[in-house]
Amino acid sequence: MSNRNELIYVTHQPMTTDQVLEKAAELVAARYIRGDVFSNPEATKDFVTFKIGNYEREVFAVMLLDNQHRMIEFRELFFGTVNAASVYPREVVKLALETNAAAVIFAHNHPSGEPEPSQADKRITLKLTDALALVDVRVLDHLIVGETCVSFAERGIL
DSSP states (O other), X not given: OOOTTOOOOOOSSOOOHHHHHHHHXXXXXXXXXXXXXXXXXXXXXXXXXXXXXXXXXXXXXXXXXXXXXXEEEEEEEEEOOSSOOOOOHHHXXXXXXXXXXXXXXXXXXXXXXXXXXXXXXXXXXXXXXXXXXXXXXXXXXXXXXXXXXXXXXXXXXX
């Protein structure tokens, strides 16, 4: 029995795993985009896991949020190798200013499946937080997607 507000989706052709996950991310965003989803840690983790969790190389993404923490845009910004991606604070600040973001959430994947933050992950988060603070953009979290999803905010790293 389905909930009155629940929609039924039918596909008329086969879909790859990546296509299914992309649709799942769209559904999470559609359900919560005008709500407080991006201050809801579990929904946010689900969203980024569906978006970047299946990549075979490291991808660093930024969720750009308005002052109500509603998503303006989700942007995959930097692409790397199987174990690293170069992240440039200047480009992140530039994007935040272009979109008039009031806050951001960073997310990147660890293709190895191990979601534990490295020292490099902690260092770049601090550099990005400091750079964005200069233009009054708050960093709400940094999520690392592996076999599970780790939140810097929940861990007290941010």
